[in-house]
Amino acid sequence: MAHQYSCSACEFQVRSENDDELIELVQHHAQEYHDMSPSAGDIRDGMKTV
Numbered sequence: 941m942a943h944q945y946s947c948s949a950c951e952f953q954v955r956s957e958n959d960d961e962l963i964e965l966v967q968h969h970a971q972e973y974h975d976m977s978p979s980a981g982d983i984r985d986g987m988k989t990v
């Protein structure tokens with residue numbers, strides 16, 4: 941089962957079957973594009989199962 945995360949600040953969406961990888965990708969995006977550092981917990985809360 942895969943998880944998907946949609947960025948709250950832009951149209952960015954990412955999907956992965958590996959939660960750790962997904963969190964890493966989202967954190968990288970947030971830092972690069974929005975200068976934000978969401979915690980793994982924040983990202984898990986925002987994940988959808990797809």
Ligand SMILES: [Zn+2]
Nearest residue numbers: 947949950952
């Ligand atoms: Zn974004």
